[in-house]
Amino acid sequence: MTFQNASLILSGAFLLSASAIAQTPDYRADALYLLDLIDAEYAYAHRFDGRNPARGAQGVDPDSVTDPSSLLRFAECAVNALQDHHAVLGVSSPRSYGLTPSFNDLWVEFRDDVYVVTDVRAGSPAQAVGVTPGWRIASVAGLPIEEAVEGLCGGPYDTGAGKGFAARVLAAGPRDQARDFVFLDADGQAQALSLPNLYQVETEDRPLISVTEHEGVRVLRFNDSLGNGDLIAAIDEALSGARPDGLIIDLRDTPSGGDTLYARALMGRLIDDAKAYQRHALPQIERDTGVARQWVEEVLPRGDSLAGVPVVVLAGRWTGSMGEGLTLGLDAVADAVTIAAPMAGLLGAIYDYDLPHSGWTVKLPTETLYHVDGTPREAYRADIGLESADVRGPNGEDLALERAFEALGMESR
The missing domain is CATH 2.30.42.10 (PDZ domain)
Structure with missing residues (x-):
């Protein structure tokens, strides 16, 4: 297991040049803007009966904001008030708390x-x-x-x-x-x-996908790579060669999420016809206008089809965001058997917003996401539920992986 190092892009941002001092940003205005932004765009306000929990929360006082340091503390406190691991800042300092689940064990x-x-x-x-x-x-x-x-x-x-x-x-x-x-x-x-x-923690190089095979069943373990630009080629390489008798898609180490492009790249290899993949909604539109907006995203077939190959998906607490979406998508389009503990529960799809004076980025869940059957992504439960998807036997056996082989009609590995 390895963990990626994150860049701390604010660590040198407190050093202002002479020209910047002459045009000091209005940091307090950015603090007020952030509160209004949460009011307008945060998709999960229903968790707080429609109110913005950042208003009046500990450490969220716009009048205390006078400089970059106080704005950062204000913004971190405001984001914490959402109690949502998918709401994050694009800036940080060395003293900022690590992100869950990506940098939490x-x-x-x-x-x-x-x-x-x-x-x-x-x-x-x-x-x-x-x-x-x-x-x-x-x-x-x-x-x-x-x-x-x-x-x-x-x-x-x-x-x-x-x-x-x-x-x-x-x-x-x-x-x-x-x-x-x-x-x-x-x-x-x-x-x-x-x-x-x-x-x-020092990192080591890992392949984007670790591939193993046993008696015709191919196991693809994604190594926190669902946002990597080289992943499409890695998917096609992992699925090349003789048609497998079964596929196990292991998403238990995808905490950093990724991009729907790569999820569709994988699912597209497992179907012959266009299929619905997930539902999206923008609840703010309905809240503001009384008219709901919801749409269904499809995945299209591509390349040599492996449609009909039995698929089992493994997921757990360190399956986050796009990993969660891919788990639900494989359930929907490939009729996969899913074996999982509750996943990370990262809410919705995040949009990037820039604070107008400092230029800092805030990432807020703005779309709500659903399985095609209407189940909210964060409420999805696997076909075979586990307390811990990474549960180990007395000698280190991977019991969840053994369940996956059993679901394909094979003996435990």
């Missing part, structure tokens, strides 16, 4: 009044030191977890879902420092651990 939820680790990313620093699902977080960065959640800007986090969101932000940690935790293990014993931040 712990999935944390608030259950029964405790903060419990419900999944651990395969091959990650957390897994390497023995953190397992079921462990509880007692403290993070030297603070009791409840105190840390209450202090995270963008709150209050007064629902179970909100507390889980805040805990995942804290678990990712500031990008420039190690993450210090006290966990309670399965026996209730305290385990004090310091984990490297995923932004600091």
